[in-house]
Amino acid sequence: xxxxxxxxxxxxxxxxxxxxxxxxxxxVLKYRHxxxxxxxxxxxxAVCLQYKTDQAQDVKKIEKLHGKLMRLMVSKESGAMExx
Amino acid sequence: MVLLENDSFLTELTxxxxxxxxxxxxxxxxxxxxxxxxxxxxxxHPESYEPADNKCLLRASDGKKKISTVVSTKEVxxxxxxxxxxxxxxxxxxxxxxKKSKSKKTKATQ
Numbered sequence: 001x002x003x004x005x006x007x008x009x010x011x012x013x014x015x016x017x018x019x020x021x022x023x024x025x026x027x028v029l030k031y032r033h034x035x036x037x038x039x040x041x042x043x044x045x046a047v048c049l050q051y052k053t054d055q056a057q058d059v060k061k062i063e064k065l066h067g068k069l070m071r072l073m074v075s076k077e078s079g080a081m082e083x084x
Numbered sequence: 085m086v087l088l089e090n091d092s093f094l095t096e097l098t099x100x101x102x103x104x105x106x107x108x109x110x111x112x113x114x115x116x117x118x119x120x121x122x123x124x125x126x127x128x129h130p131e132s133y134e135p136a137d138n139k140c141l142l143r144a145s146d147g148k149k150k151i152s153t154v155v156s157t158k159e160v161x162x163x164x165x166x167x168x169x170x171x172x173x174x175x176x177x178x179x180x181x182x183k184k185s186k187s188k189k190t191k192a193t194q
Contacts, residue, residue: 073116073140
């Protein structure tokens with residue numbers, strides 16, 4: 001299961017994966033305060049994308065991506081398809 | 085698995101973070117939810133649910149205690165604001181990138 005080295009690549013791949021099948025994709029966030037690290041995983045049970053960090057500056061990025069995906073999930077499918 | 089209201093979920097999530105400060109991890113899962121409450125019916129059986137397109141399911145766990153909540157379009161704005169604040173407030177145990185102090189340290193050791 002590869003861990004992405006750069007945040008940009010991970011974020012792009014994660015959004016792309018979500019748009020291919022919104023119902024299948026899930027986002028998992030695992031935070032360990034005692035170890036001081038945060039790991040985010042986006043998967044559709046076939047493809048698995050992971051990013052790990054121990055940097056405080058990444059918390060904001062991860063939280064923004066999480067919020068973005070949350071908003072995509074509750075909005076009607078208007079990104080990929082056009083409403084008639 | 086305890087299904088909570090958005091506000092209760094945020095309160096319980098805060099408690100999970102506080103409990104895990106000394107050991108353990110907090111796992112949060114986010115997934116799109118179509119509102120079904122019954123398992124997927126077998127072939128030949130009619131689908132008995134109405135697909136809803138505007139909800140998502142949030143789960144959180146510390147390994148022992150599990151909580152969950154459903155967020156829909158109407159609640160997402162308010163919930164997301166509170167949720168982001170919560171995450172940023174609690175995920176503060178990570179390293180802060182401080183270039184100045186790093187270079188000073190290496191100079192001192194040399």
